[in-house]
Amino acid sequence: MKQRVITIIIAALIFIPLLLLGGAWFNALVILMGLVAMSEVLRMKKRLLISPEAIISFLAILVMLLPSSVLDFLPDTFSTSGVFYFLILCLLVYTVFSKNRFSFDDAGALTLGALYLGKGFSYMMDARSESLAMVLYALFIVWITDSGAYLIGRQIGKNKLAPNVSPNKTWEGSIGGTVSAVVLLAIYLHLFPAVQQGYSFVSMLGLTLIFSIGGQLGDLVESALKRYYGVKDSGNILPGHGGIFDRFDSSLIVLPLMHFAGLF
Structure with a gap:
């Protein structure tokens, strides 16, 4: 620790x-x-x-x-x-x-x-x-989803999300992480409405939900890759956290989704 x-x-x-x-x-x-x-x-x-x-x-x-x-x-x-x-x-x-x-x-x-x-x-x-607000929006989605999924999954997680890829992830944690992201990012979007790029507030909440789910899929994609190659972490440049790929796996899907949605 x-x-x-x-x-x-x-x-x-x-x-x-x-x-x-x-x-x-x-x-x-x-x-x-x-x-x-x-x-x-x-x-x-x-x-x-x-x-x-x-x-x-x-x-x-x-x-x-x-x-x-x-x-x-x-x-x-x-x-x-x-x-x-x-x-x-x-x-x-x-x-x-x-x-x-x-x-x-x-x-x-x-x-x-x-x-x-x-x-x-x-x-x-x-x-x-x-804008700074735009990239922070992406990073907050990833960080809040990840943290929420970990904390909620640890407390009430019972049903495995993808046991063959990432045995520790649960449906309860996944849903909890996404709900946490939508709720907290609602506050962020209220404070920084320019991030919405013409979307309504409600539409942005829907997009945030999609981005959060996409981020979790990015995490699972990299987990599947590591399991295929038989490694625990993608690298060791960040002691205790693994590699750069490990830290930004979710962002690699969240950011493209944001781009496809026309946010930047």
């Missing part, structure tokens, strides 16, 4: 000031987190971080995270999606030269990892660019 508390304090001292600053400072942090999360996927796949497939994967997620203006030196035919696809072709070509050490399935896993993490973290930067 002491290690967990120390980690939270140190992480908060880094994350919160950069979150408040926004701009290039926050974007640099998010890009770094995306790269670390990609390294965690590679480690789960038991791939060396200096291997050809790792280098291509890091370049692929960087393409997703860096501003498109970075690629202005390339011909017009190379858009962000075009460069990303070119790197995926490089992964596939590498399967030919690796002598079966690196397979089509491996290339697929790394491609999906780069796309999932890259777009998820890029939406975090987009939300912060919209």
Whole structure:
């Protein structure tokens, strides 16, 4: 417990000031987190971080995270999606030269990892660019849902939510976490109505419910991934808390859902 508390304090001292600053400072942090999360996927796949497939994967997620203006030196035919696809072709070509050490399935896993993490973290930067209130809305949904599910599930949880993926989660905790998020975020939306982006207050409560459920699905997605690869945590960069992927798994679905809803 002491290690967990120390980690939270140190992480908060880094994350919160950069979150408040926004701009290039926050974007640099998010890009770094995306790269670390990609390294965690590679480690789960038991791939060396200096291997050809790792280098291509890091370049692929960087393409997703860096501003498109970075690629202005390339011909017009190379858009962000075009460069990303070119790197995926490089992964596939590498399967030919690796002598079966690196397979089509491996290339697929790394491609999906780069796309999932890259777009998820890029939406975090987009939300912060919209406003501080917008990205805090996303983070509060995740934090309140997670905390509410843990506290309520611990007290009254009996019925397992997804025993084959995450044995400790319960339906009671899941519902309690979502209800907690909707109630507390109702207060937040009242204080910061600009977050609603034209939606009515009631509609935003409905969206908050959907986002909260989506966040829990993001948690379960990563739990399924870890169970498949037989690891307890995605990484150990945050002692007592696991890896970056562990900490932002819910956000990687909440933020895209917010984007699809037109909030930023």
